Amino acid sequence: MIGEEIEVLYEVDSTNEFLKRNYKSFHDGAIVVAIKQTAGKGRMGRTWYSPEGGLWYSVLFKPKVHIGLHVYTKVFSIAIVEVLKKLKVKAYIKWPNDIYYNGKKLAGILSEAVSVNDRVVAIIVGIGINVNNDIPDDLKDIAISLKDILKKKVKITYLLDAINKHAWNLLISYRNETENITKLWKKYLVPREGDRIKIKVDEQIVEGTVLKITEDTLYVDMGGKVIGVQSIHQIVE
Ligand code: BTN
Known part of the structure; x- marks a missing residue:
C-alpha cells in the first residue's frame, strides 16, 4: 500500500x-x-x-x-x-x-x-x-x-x-x-500522436506532425525529415 x-x-x-x-x-x-x-x-x-x-x-x-x-x-x-x-x-x-x-x-x-x-x-x-x-x-x-x-x-x-x-x-x-x-x-x-505542433529548431520555429511519443522523445515529422524533441521548451504551440 x-x-x-x-x-x-x-x-x-x-x-x-x-x-x-x-x-x-x-x-x-x-x-x-x-x-x-x-x-x-x-x-x-x-x-x-x-x-x-x-x-x-x-x-x-x-x-x-x-x-x-x-x-x-x-x-x-x-x-x-x-x-x-x-x-x-x-x-x-x-x-x-x-x-x-x-x-x-x-x-x-x-x-x-x-x-x-x-x-x-x-x-x-x-x-x-x-x-x-x-x-x-x-x-x-x-x-x-x-x-x-x-x-x-x-x-x-x-x-x-x-x-x-x-x-x-x-x-x-x-x-x-x-x-x-x-x-x-x-x-x-x-500533444498527441498525429497532432500538428510548432517547434523551435536552431532558433527557427517550424511546424510538423507528431509521429510517435515516448517518455524521453517526441518524434516530429517535418515533411519527410524526422526530428526528435527532448525538451518541452522546444515546443512552441
Ligand atoms: C516539476 O514539474 O518540475 C516537478 C515538481 C515536483 C515537486 C515536488 S514537491 C514534493 C517533492 N519534493 C521536491 O523537492 N520536489 C517534489
Whole structure:
C-alpha cells in the first residue's frame, strides 16, 4: 500500500531529499508530506515554489524488480488526472509529465532513483500540487491552483489519499503490462500522436506532425525529415 506509513513534516528542504537521506528508515510505500518546503526541487534543476497550502509529498518504493522510473511517473500522472476528473477538473498531462489545466501548470512530478553499487535500492516519486496555495502574481500566467479552479478550498488529506489509492491500484493492475500504463498515459497526453505542433529548431520555429511519443522523445515529422524533441521548451504551440 502507499501511505500506510506516513511522516508529516512542518518544514523541510525537499521531501525528495529527505527520503534520499532517510530511505533506510522507511518501508516500501511510505510517504513523507511537508506543509512547506524551503528548497523544493523541480525537474531539470529548477526550484519548486512550495508554500503552505499546497500538497508537497514524496512516495518511497523499494522494488524487488526494477520497472523503470518513467512507469512510476506515468502512474502518478494518470492517478492525479483521474482523481481531478472526479472533482470535475479537466486536467491533462503535458508531455512528458506535467499536469496542466487550461494552459497553466497545476502539478508536477519528480521521480528519482537511489543506487548503491549500481543497484537501484530506492525509487522516490515527488509530487507537487498547487491546491490551496496562492500563486504569486508573476506566475499567474503560467500556473494555477485547484482552489482557483474550483473557487473553493479542497481538503488536502482527501486528495492525498485518493491519489495514493488510485496509483496503487494502477501499479498492482498493470505491473506486468507497463505498455498498458503507457497507453493510458497517452490518453491524457498533450500533444498527441498525429497532432500538428510548432517547434523551435536552431532558433527557427517550424511546424510538423507528431509521429510517435515516448517518455524521453517526441518524434516530429517535418515533411519527410524526422526530428526528435527532448525538451518541452522546444515546443512552441
Ligand atoms: C516539476 O514539474 O518540475 C516537478 C515538481 C515536483 C515537486 C515536488 S514537491 C514534493 C517533492 N519534493 C521536491 O523537492 N520536489 C517534489
